[in-house]
Ligand SMILES: O=P(O)(O)OC[C@H]1O[C@H](OP(=O)(O)OP(=O)(O)O)[C@H](O)[C@@H]1O
Ligand SMILES: NC(=O)CC[C@H](N)C(=O)O
């Protein structure tokens with residue numbers, strides 16, 4: 274899951290300052306939980322010129338004061354990355370940039386599933402050079418190609434809507450995107466099924482007019498003083514300029530199926546997504562899980578002494594579950610606040626090591642007790658296995674493990690890096706076998722109906738969610754056995770490790786020669802922008818002056 278952000282300031286003075294850049298960096302720190310591998314910002318300043326800082330690392334490491342000071346301009350886009358395609362190499366950090374037919378910088382959250390066909394089309398028919406394995410670079414080039422087809426020096430809103438309409442016909446999968454057209458404005462769109470979240474908000478500008486924000490989650494709006502949060506609709510495109518906002522559904526109607534895993538794990542509890550408060554949905558998950566747990570515990574004749582959450586995400590649900598059961602709730606694991614999320618780390622050994630670094634069991638809450646640990650989900654079983662062992666090591670008599678989500682048995686293809694079912698602990702295992710594998714005395718799973726009810730009760734207009742990791746039913750076309758096998762081969766943990774190793778070698782080669790291949794759509798900016806041995810921070814104006822040529826459109 275990645276986080277995306279777009280900001281447009283109305284204040285004419287902001288063109289010369291880094292006000293937008295620094296606000297985007299602040300905003301990205303509120304989206305850090307969506308991607309910890311890389312972060313980037315591109316801003317647009319006077320003359321339609323782009324400025325960029327992007328590199329592998331966390332937001333606080335990538336953007337320092339000097340880097341932000343160079344991010345001049347009145348609008349910009351930002352990204353935090355959790356890779357689901359290509360490698361973790363810095364060349365695939367976003368936003369991606371193209372210089373033709375116009376200067377475009379794009380940030381993408383999601384995952385495309387028809388990348389081979391798109392790659393072939395872009396190469397053989399559109400004659401566009403694709404230089405990375407990122408699906409986001411493809412989406413940007415499809416967009417650029419569609420705009421190029423107009424053959425116009427100056428395009429208008431109709432051209433943009435129609436380019437996005439065509440993009441939605443050719444790209445299959447999940448995509449919430451925000452892009453910036455040099456000198457023109459900010460444009461956001463969301464895939465026809467609305468799988469990944471996206472919304473926009475407004476605020477009074479510093480010197481009149483309106484500022485606009487587009488972001489993956491509403492928490493960014495609250496953090497930056499924006500109001501009127503509205504979700505971008507499935508299949509909708511929104512064009513924002515300093516003078517007006519135009520919205521249009523451009524896709525053929527498809528069932529609206531937002532990803533339920535956003536509520537389970539990905540999103541922050543203080544966000545509201547598609548009209549559903551993530552916090553309230555997690556409370557409801559806790560309540561309904563308690564009902565199931567009551568039955569299961571009675572059946573197994575187990576008396577639980579204490580409910581303990583697995584920090585961080587499960588806390589809201591665990592507290593509610595304990596209250597509903599009338600069992601004391603205790604914070605038995607202390608979380609190291611300097612360790613991020615483990616599930617979204619790229620390799621299994623890194624994930625395992627980090628569970629121990631992140632969580633520490635307090636003996637006084639476990640010794641001689643029957644404990645029920647509550648987590649939001651059991652995916653690979655990395656966390657559950659380690660912490661059950663930790664609980665037993667400090668004297669727990671019995672460990673019951675309850676999950677707010679049902680068993681996860683199928684690949685995710687829409688932007689969560691679960692490509693291989695064989696890496697999922699519940700794949701091919703019964704609940705009893707999962708318990709044995711993770712060392713629990715009993716495992717209790719939420720039912721799928723209850724999970725859906727936990728979310729849907731707050732917005733009954735959503736008829737269906739994407740629940741593919743639980744059911745194996747994919748809401749878009751194009752996912753068949755052959756595709757899933759291909760994905761598994763390409764992105765299982767071993768294959769990824771190999772690929773990421775190759776990406777590191779590329780970087781080292783670059784460092785040695787101080788010269789090297791062009792970094793995909795980033796062209797020279799990307800190349801100059803990152804050299805891990807020198808340090809991750811630097812910013813460069815676009816080397817391509819053509820971005821400025823078109824800035825006369827709307828007088829930026
Ligand atoms: O079965 P697994 O493969 O271990 O995945 C599931 C675990 O990973 C996530 O925690 P994470 O540490 O990523 O983030 P959190 O601090 O937000 O809970 C999730 O909340 C579960 O605890
Ligand atoms: N999780 C995501 O949204 C990832 C976006 C894109 N597929 C990438 O790998 O960069």
Ligand SMILES: [Mg+2]
Pocket residue numbers: 583584585586587648649656
């Ligand atoms: Mg967790």
